[in-house]
Amino acid sequence: MPRVTVACSPAPRKVFEQEVEVADGATVHDAVVASGLAQALPGLDWQAMAPGIWGRAVEWTRCVSDLDRIELCRPLTVDPKVARRERFRQQGARGTGLFANRRKGGKAGY
Numbered sequence: 001m002p003r004v005t006v007a008c009s010p011a012p013r014k015v016f017e018q019e020v021e022v023a024d025g026a027t028v029h030d031a032v033v034a035s036g037l038a039q040a041l042p043g044l045d046w047q048a049m050a051p052g053i054w055g056r057a058v059e060w061t062r063c064v065s066d067l068d069r070i071e072l073c074r075p076l077t078v079d080p081k082v083a084r085r086e087r088f089r090q091q092g093a094r095g096t097g098l099f100a101n102r103r104k105g106g107k108a109g110y
Contacts, residue, residue, distance in 0.1 A: 001022065001023060001024065002021070002065055002067075003019060003020070003021050003066055003067060004020060004064050004068045004069070005017060005018070005019045005020075005070065006018050006019075006020065006031055006035035006037060006072075007070065007071050007072070008037060008044075008071070008072040010041055010044050010074070016040055016041060018035040018040075020034045020035050022034055022064060025063055026063065026064055027060065027061050027062060027064065028051050028058060028060050028061070028070055029060040031068075032046060032051070037072075049073055049075075050075070051070060051072055051073075052070070052071045053068050053069065053070055054069050
């Protein structure tokens with residue numbers, strides 16, 4: 001019987017992680033159901049989250065293997081490009097780039 005880990009972060013700084021044994025041929029969906037995520041976090045719409053195994057996106061119908069780590073990802077609240085532009089606007093040109101950490105007369109933090 002494959003042993004998998006189901007991990008989910010429903011909110012910042014909050015993590016659900018459960019290791020479960022599933023039957024041979026079980027899918028990602030089956031493993032999440034077996035983990036008890038729905039009972040532990042009843043207000044969470046976990047089916048709307050994007051599933052992945054070890055950081056790679058997969059379908060809910062993919063069969064799991066022994067020692068897989070199933071991760072459920074929340075949708076992005078802000079487009080990463082927009083967030084970067086906003087940070088740049090707030091910091092200005094001097095606080096960004098390759099040599100942003102360079103102190104006067106010192107070396108970059110590498």
